[in-house]
Amino acid sequence: MEYITIVSDTYEKALEEAGRKYGNRVRVHSRREYTVGGGLFRKKRRRCELTCYLVSEKEADRQTVSKQDLREFEREARTPDPSSLTDEEKLDTLQPAKEVGLEGEAERILDLNSISLRLREHILDGFEAGEDLQLSLSDRIISSVRIDHEHQAHPSRYQIFIGPTGSGKTTTLAKIASLYKTVGRDVGIISLDSYRVGAFEQISAFADAFGMPSILVSDEDQVITAREKMADKDLVLVDTMGLSPDDVALNLKLKGLLSLFEENSTSYLLTCPASIRTEDMLRQYRHYMGQIRRIDSLIVTKLDESESIGSFLTFAYEVDRPVSFCANGQGVPDDLKKASTLVIMEYLKGFNRDFKAIIGQLT
Ligand SMILES: Nc1nc2c(ncn2[C@@H]2O[C@H](COP(=O)(O)OP(=O)(O)OP(=O)(O)O)[C@@H](O)[C@H]2O)c(=O)[nH]1
Numbered sequence: 001m002e003y004i005t006i007v008s009d010t011y012e013k014a015l016e017e018a019g020r021k022y023g024n025r026v027r028v029h030s031r032r033e034y035t036v037g038g039g040l041f042r043k044k045r046r047r048c049e050l051t052c053y054l055v056s057e058k059e060a061d062r063q064t065v066s067k068q069d070l071r072e073f074e075r076e077a078r079t080p081d082p083s084s085l086t087d088e089e090k091l092d093t094l095q096p097a098k099e100v101g102l103e104g105e106a107e108r109i110l111d112l113n114s115i116s117l118r119l120r121e122h123i124l125d126g127f128e129a130g131e132d133l134q135l136s137l138s139d140r141i142i143s144s145v146r147i148d149h150e151h152q153a154h155p156s157r158y159q160i161f162i163g164p165t166g167s168g169k170t171t172t173l174a175k176i177a178s179l180y181k182t183v184g185r186d187v188g189i190i191s192l193d194s195y196r197v198g199a200f201e202q203i204s205a206f207a208d209a210f211g212m213p214s215i216l217v218s219d220e221d222q223v224i225t226a227r228e229k230m231a232d233k234d235l236v237l238v239d240t241m242g243l244s245p246d247d248v249a250l251n252l253k254l255k256g257l258l259s260l261f262e263e264n265s266t267s268y269l270l271t272c273p274a275s276i277r278t279e280d281m282l283r284q285y286r287h288y289m290g291q292i293r294r295i296d297s298l299i300v301t302k303l304d305e306s307e308s309i310g311s312f313l314t315f316a317y318e319v320d321r322p323v324s325f326c327a328n329g330q331g332v333p334d335d336l337k338k339a340s341t342l343v344i345m346e347y348l349k350g351f352n353r354d355f356k357a358i359i360g361q362l363t
């Protein structure tokens with residue numbers, strides 16, 4: 001017996017198609033109705049898979065079949081034997097599987113990149129059938145990240161580096177100081193970190209190497225004096241100590257020192273290690289917002305040590321802050337890049353295309 005399978009939106013349409021293709025030789029064997037899509041990825045769609053068998057021309061001529069008859073045959077139908085389907089017939093039934101496969105592949109790539117929370121929903125929302133998965137996914141990921149072009153082109157006079165302990169504040173500050181110096185800016189450094197042993201030695205060694213002044217301050221009067229001494233500088237980069245949210249006294253101290261930098265000429269830059277979990281970084285963010293009420297820009301650090309940039313991208317999307325720099329190593333000043341779409345793409349995994357070619361298509 002020859003079997004055929006037809007997949008359409010509704011039973012009626014599948015029936016019509018069977019009649020159009022095979023005329024009166026067609027007999028309905030069984031039907032299966034199901035939905036595809038849904039979830040985060042696509043709108044739900046109903047599908048009907050019709051399995052039919054074909055009778056010989058002779059038998060067909062003996063028996064003229066109406067739509068009503070087709071339904072009768074269906075009622076009498078036995079369970080289809082899938083092994084009897086030819087490859088061509090199976091192709092018809094593959095369509096729903098392909099759609100599920102596409103969704104699975106998108107989920108796999110997002111998992112690989114540790115992209116979660118609202119960013120994941122945002123990326124998966126409203127995908128249309130027929131889109132190029134790799135291109136659309138990478139496009140959606142990168143277009144969800146805001147690059148801080150404003151900060152890169154017009155940095156505030158005071159740039160205050162804040163972030164979790166060991167997140168790379170001092171190292172990144174040194175890299176950025178060197179970067180500005182090489183483009184002709186007159187840079188000075190103030191360190192508020194009089195707590196960690198060796199902290200000032202660390203930053204002053206870089207400042208000396210780059211030929212720029214550095215001052216350590218430990219109270220509010222010294223902040224005012226240091227600012228006066230730096231009056232002729234274009235840019236003043238300010239290092240801070242890593243803070244434990246539980247250290248109430250130190251938090252208050254830092255808050256007091258930071259209040260002496262004028263709001264409208266100051267930017268707060270938060271260093272975020274790429275390897276930290278999104279939830280932990282969100283906790284840190286809330287803590288800093290509670291203290292200083294402002295974070296202007298994000299710097300992702302330790303990209304060289306991290307499996308993926310996705311936890312950071314998820315964090316950046318959650319807090320809706322732009323990214324100004326990306327640090328990818330301990331080397332000062334070389335292991336630093338200005339944030340850009342291309343740099344973000346370099347750290348995305350699971351895309352089998354040449355990203356530079358994709359960028360070419362997108363821009
Ligand atoms: N692999 C790697 N290591 C980094 C990077 N940035 C900083 N580090 C290293 O991380 C460690 C801590 O860096 P610091 O710059 O001292 O971090 P911090 O935030 O100033 O630390 P505290 O002042 O103690 O809070 C040092 O060993 C740095 O060399 C980076 O992008 N990649």
Ligand SMILES: [Mg+2]
Nearest residue numbers: 169170199240
């Ligand atoms: Mg430090």
